Amino acid sequence: MVYQGKSVSVQMLDDGIAELCFNASAESVNKFDVATVNELSEAITALEQCEGLKGVIATSVKGVFIVGADITEFGGVFGAGEDAVIGHLAKNNENNNRLEDLKVPVVVAINGYALGGGLEFCLACDYRIMASGAKIGLPETKLGLIPGWGGTVRLPRIAGVDTAAEWIASGKEQRADAALKAGVVDAVVEADQVRDAALHTLAQCISGAFDYQARRAQKTGPMALNDTEGLMAFETAKAFVGAQAGKNYPAPVTAIKCMQKAMKLDRTGALAAEAAGFAKLAATTAAQSLVGLFLSDQLIGKKAKGWEKQADKRIERAAVLGAGIMGGGIAYQSALKGTPIKMKDIAQAGIDLGLSEASKLLTKQVERGRMKPAQMAEVLTRIEPCLAYDGFDQVDIVVEAVVENPKVKHAVLADVETRVGEDAIIASNTSTISISYLAQALKRPENFCGMHFFNPVHAMPLVEVIRGEKTSDKAVARTVAYANAMGKKAVVVKDCPGFLVNRVLFPYFAGFSMLLRDGADFQQVDKVMQAWGWPMGPAYLLDVVGIDTAAHCEQVMAEGFPTRMGKTFKACTDIMYEAKRFGQKNAKGFYQYQPDKKGKPAKLVDDETYALLAPHVAERKDFSEQEIVARMMIPMLTEMARCLEEGIVDSAAEADMALIYGLGFPPFRGGVFRWADSLGLTAVVEMAKAYETLGELYQPTEGMLALAGAGKSYYA
Structure with missing residues (x-):
């Protein structure tokens, strides 16, 4: 072993090849926190001093490559001012530059997600081999920021201004086929072949068949654009992106401006322009808010997972009472995410409306190429329309979504309780009526809670899970677990008029x-x-x-x-x-x-x-x-x-x-x-x-x- 850290290691393979491997021992994924950045610096030092070194392959033991920076570290850094932000960026920029300047070729095997700083590391490598199921991207603009470790510098020099502007401004994850077509990666292979393919590419570099030095010159020099080409490319991109992003989201246009400023600069000057743009954005309330949202989203996800772990039973079969637009939306979302659901109404017209809503949503998925007709048919088979309670004794949860009338809900809830198993959870989709009040109609109020969806169900991520006075932890846990299974963001709140939202x-x-x-x-x-x-x-x-x-x-x-x-x-x-x-x-x-x-x-x-x-x-x-x-x-x-x-x-x-x-x-x-x-x-x-x-x-x-x-x- 040439170098061994807690997240980064270097070991020699055959024929003078070293493997630079990411494997964060204390984390489920690899990310660039301060400790990992420092270890990477030490690992690169070991590579620089390694005698007989002919090439480097970069790999990951995890199912992902590197998911990016550790966002939790941003708050303290951002609060310390622009100089501190630029200083924070400098260490990893130095690492990427040193990697790019090694006297031997470097090939990266991208086996899973490589996002943000993870992709920027890959861009500093000479060749990029990607697994077919992996995804890459630069999502920093979603945090109100821009790439800060060379993304605005290397990506336009590798793939061109149009691709760089689109990828960076949108912040979207990119599939392997799109990355290959754009020229951001050099080959796409199946996951079990990505390491061997990277080693083969590295051998081609070592033998001289691939000119990796020419690639480095392209990445470290000015862009290959004349003044007219640059003006047209960047001004067009700024106009389009500015119209899409709007004045409240300055990061996408800032990224393009940084690329434009750096067009005629070498790597050092271009990175300085990028760092200055990043630091100014870091001081904006938009960036601070969006970074905060990212952390808050992680918090609510963690709490929802905590509730799910407490659930003593998995929701395998569900039911919704009241079809129509809301009931159809709930049935669609449940079936789409894999949980079979009964959709009951008292009238065939309601059933028809609910099925029509589900079919309409699925048809849109097919029309947009996100789903094949066979998959649509499979989802529809998970929705069982019914006018009676047949089979309700087998369901694990029932979501009541009938008219917003206390008397009607009382009657429906009391009735359905006699139709389901004693262990089943009953949840009301009421938007205002007290859960504790509705529970008065039930013999087992401990198995009852609110499950408030927002309209339209398929588009609105939130589900309020409302705890009444007698709601048990079991009911909350199973309901949150069901919301998680539906792909929703569950927030548990206490009962009061209007609940929270x-x-x-x-x-x-x-x-x-x-x-x-x-x-x-x-x-x-x-x-x-x-x-x-x-x-x-x-x-x-x-x-x-x-x-x-x-x-x-x-x-x-x-x-x-x-x-x-x-x-x-x-x-x-x-x-x-x-x-x-x-x-x-x-x-x-x-x-x-x-x-x-x-x-x-x-x-x-x-x-x-x-x-x-x-x-x-x-x-x-x-x-x-x-x-x-x-x-x-x-x-x-x-x-x-x-x-x-x-x-x-x-x-x-x-x-x-x-x-x-x-x-x-x-x-x-x-x-x-x-x-x-x-x-x-x-x-x-x-x-x-x-x-x-x-x-x-x-x-x-x-x-x-x-x-x-x-x-x-x-x-x-």
Whole structure:
């Protein structure tokens, strides 16, 4: 053994070939944490000093190659300023340069995922051999960053500006066939042949059949573009990528600008340009928020896996009560991910609608080339439509998704409990009705919980698993395990009106109603909140949700929290509801809707909305963008703070991820708590106090005041 570390080793093979191997002994995957980077430096030193060395093969013992940097180390580094960030990048850049400058050829065997810094290491090697099932990519822009270990330098010099711009700006993982076609890898073979193929390639380099030195010259010198070619390539890329990414996500365009600055530079100058771009992005709130989201996502995944490990039984057969759009969506998702499901309704029309929904979603998968017709047929066979309870004694979980009416749900839940085994879990997909209240209809309330999906089920990642007063850990564990099996992001919350997401959504809508009451134009509010980052403004969102649904939920929330969510004026949703303007479902709400060329509802301005609102609102006046944002967001923040303080949700991270995955909260803002932290809680408290005459929703909680007073934040 030439070198042995905890994650990196070097050993001599035959014919003067050394194997540089990654095998993180304490981790399930290889990643570039500080310790591994230091070990790699020591390993390269050993290679530089190795007598008789003729070539190097880089391999991994793990099922992946290297998944990238250790994101958990970013926080401390980013907080120390641009110089510290550049210093953090320097060590691995030095490693990659030294690897690239070895006096012998280096070939890498990419046996699994090589992402971020993992791919950048591979780009520093002379030849890249990839397993057919492996994937590579540079996902840094998804974290609000750019590649920092040579990705913007080597990739355009290897594969061209167009490929580099597309790969880096999108951050997508790339399959082996695409990587080969793009020229990023040199060969694709089956996984059990990748090491032998890499050794064969290395032998060709050693013999002189492959000119690896020419490749190095290409990677370490300026790009092979003249001024006109460079101008056209980079300006076109910036325009296209800028339009796609938008102003709130600066990283993709920054990556292209760094490549453009480095076009005529050698490796040293190009890496300096890349490091400067990376460091500036690291200081942005977008990068800090997106990195934080990545870590929070890992946290909720870890907690969900923890619950799954507690499950005493695997969910092998499921059922959903109530077909229709929601039931069909649940059945589709369950069947798609491999869990057979019964779909029961009281009427054939409901069954037909549910099957139609599942078929429509599967057909789209086939049309987009993501699924073959035979696979679609296989998924459909996992959905068993039924009008009776036959076979329900064999299912492990039943998801009740009938109409949002307490009496109907009580009756249905009491009935289904007599049809299933004593050990089966029953879960309600209710969006507002108390789980503890619904459990009163059951003889085994310990086997009952909430399982709140978001519409459309196939598109929205979140599932709220709601624990009632008598819900057992067993019920929670099995339900979370089922959500995991469905490919969903499960967050466990306690029972209360609206649970977590709807409880904080309706204060946001209350802020909207008060703005309109005080003379704001709903179109202006929509435009401001969309510009702030929401996928749609509040008026448009209410139309999509359904104003009749929103009116019902508002009533539930007002009964649950009368001093905060009770109404003292006629709200805009009440006005629309009374006028039977329910939104997209009947083609008129705040806006009017007409089918576009693709059959989707196109939003149109409707003057009748203003006429309906006029008798109940103040004279029209303009509000500043800052005031609109404050009046919309403070109620959501204060209510979420109450949820955290009451233990409805366990952590700020889970609360923020629920908003991201359940509502489409702007990811670059990181969630409502990260947004508050980015402003500083002292500033947030002052902002809230400016509007506290509007009611309790604008009054900071005791917890907020305590954190602000101590100079602390939600994410310490």
